[in-house]
Structure formats: structure tokens, C-alpha cells
Amino acid sequence: MNSLDQAEDLKAFERRLTEYIACLQPATGRWRNFICIQNFRLHRKHSELPNVQWKLQGFMVILIVVSVCTATGAWNWLIDPETQKVSFFTSLWNHPFFTISCITLIGLFFAGIHKRVVAPSIIAARCRTVLAEYNMSCDDTGKLILKPRPHVQ
DSSP states (O other), X not given: OOHHHHHHHHHHHHXXXXXXXXXXXXXXXXXXXXXXXXXXXXXXXXXXXXOHHHHHHHHHHHXXXXXXXXXXXXXXXXXOGGGGTSOHHHHHHHOHHHHHHHHHHHHHHHHTHHHHHHHHHHHHHHHHHHHGGGTEEEOTTOOEEEOOOOOXX
């Protein structure tokens, strides 16, 4: 196999890997629209919205914000002296911030947001492990990184 064929094979592999990692991003329009709205609120620049990395960062931002809201609400719920005196459902009714953020977090996990956040990095890490045997690596988007050959003396 000559070097031209090898280069074509590497390009084809890179194209397929980047395509596969890009396809792991949210497939439905509602997720894309939701993330674009969140990114617009955070950055206020239209030119930054369509990038795949922004979508992944948007998922992480959503997950972090909802997790922090749930933790804050849980702390307020636990330190409230009325929590011990009333029933569980009354306690939840008295703390709507915690209840809503907890339901939102559970809903996001049922919708699979945790898979959307970590799936591309898992695939990239596994590819790096395999590619290391061939003196190559890849970035988080699937672009190949060729490393110099080790010199045997």
C-alpha cells in the first residue's frame, strides 16, 4: 500500500470519526433550539451559536445550573426547621424552588442529557487509546493528530 492510499484512508477515517462525533450531538430540533437560546442569553452574539462545541457546552451549562439549583434548594429545604414538623409532601409544597429544580433535573436525566454531555468525550478517549498504538491521536471533535515516529537506536 503506497503512501497516497494510506493518506486517503486516514482522511476517510478522520471524516467518518468527525461525522460520528458530530452525530452524537442532539438530533432533534427542540434540543438545538433550546441550546441556541441559552447560548444567545449567555453570549449575546449570533455568530457563535451554530458551532457544535457550543451545543455541548450548552448541555453542560444546563446540567450544571440545574444541579446547583437543586443543591441550593436541598440545602434550604434541609435547614428549614419546619421540614421536621410537617409531612413530606407539605414540606415539598413549602419549598417550590427545590421541588421544581429537582423535577427538572430528573426530567433532564430521563431525556438523556447526561449521555449527550459525555458520549463524545468517551468516543474520543477510546479512539485515542487505539490510535496511540499507531503514533496518532485525535482531538475532541475527531480530527486526527499525527505524532512523529519514535526513533529506534
